[in-house]
Amino acid sequence: MHVHIIDAFTRTAGAGNRAGVMLDASALDVPTMQRIAAAVGASETAFVLSRPEDPTVRLRYFTPVAEIPFCGHATVATFHLLAEKGLLRSPGAYRLECPAGTFGIELEPRGARETRVWIVTPQPPAEPNPVTLDALMPTMGGTAEQVDTALPVLRQGHRLMVPMKRLADLEALSARGAAMNALLMPHGVRGVYLFTREAKEQGSAAHARYFVPGFGILEDPVTGSAAGPLAAYLAEHGILRLPEQGGTVVSRVEQGDTLGKPGRIDIEVVGRPGRIERARVGGVALTVMDATLIA
DSSP states (O other): OEEEEEEESOSSTTSSEEEEEESSOTTOOHHHHHHHHHHHOSSEEEEEOSOTTOSEEEEEEEOSSOEESOOHHHHHHHHHHHHHTTSSOSSEEEEEEETTEEEEEEEEEETTTEEEEEEEOOOOOEEEOSSOHHHHGGGGTOOGGGBOTTSOOEEETTEEEEEESOHHHHHHOOOOHHHHHHHHGGGTOOEEEEEESOOSSTTOSEEEEEEEGGGTEEEESOOHHHHHHHHHHHHHTTSSOOOTTOEEEEEEEEEOGGGTOOEEEEEEEEEETTEEEEEEEEEOEEEEEEEEOOO
16 A cells, blocks of 8 residues: 655655645545554545546545544645646646535646645634633643733634734643643543744744644644634734735744744635635645555
């Protein structure tokens, strides 16, 4: 069984977020896909279930311990690989079908050999935070006073979104997986996505970290599935300023630096204040190696 190992949201091997990608996986059953994902050991492995000539690319995603409905960096890795092998043309517009739904994909050439993959990401509905900050923050080595009260703490699907005031406080956090799971799993929450507007680089809208012990990942290096909702969140709260008459705003989210795996996610929001029409993320990737798994 042939698996491709790809680093997404980076141009540097060993940086960004690593994904496994298996092409031609339509004959595999779920237990086999789960065993492969565990053997690959990346935060997620994507399995392509569609044929190369199909207009829609069908994917399933597995962490080492569970299937998840969508994964941003593994999607970037997959479409990068399909373009690199000439199975999809760049530039081009495509559709992704996965357990989370059907989403638009755009392949944008970047130089002679590179392709940026744009993904219209799922947007889970915003719901109230089900736990107190006094209980939550100590499970990550922080305090409630470090949270930026100018912005709301929200639940989006299986994650919490928590704004922080200072980059230094965000970098100092250290997740305690068992304590996080004991607090969050009874509410159906599997991870906490924290960000601050105090970014490292000019042109970045936020710096982020994502602790996901509920999916067996203490910290995810670079998370496209969370950056898309963050882009919409920042536009909704005026951090990304949409034109009054409507238009597009672009920026970038930083993540992975504290793990020594820096990655950069392009973000784009279309709409006008009070009405967001679309949010998507973009990123490049690098094929690191091919591997053969023995059943």
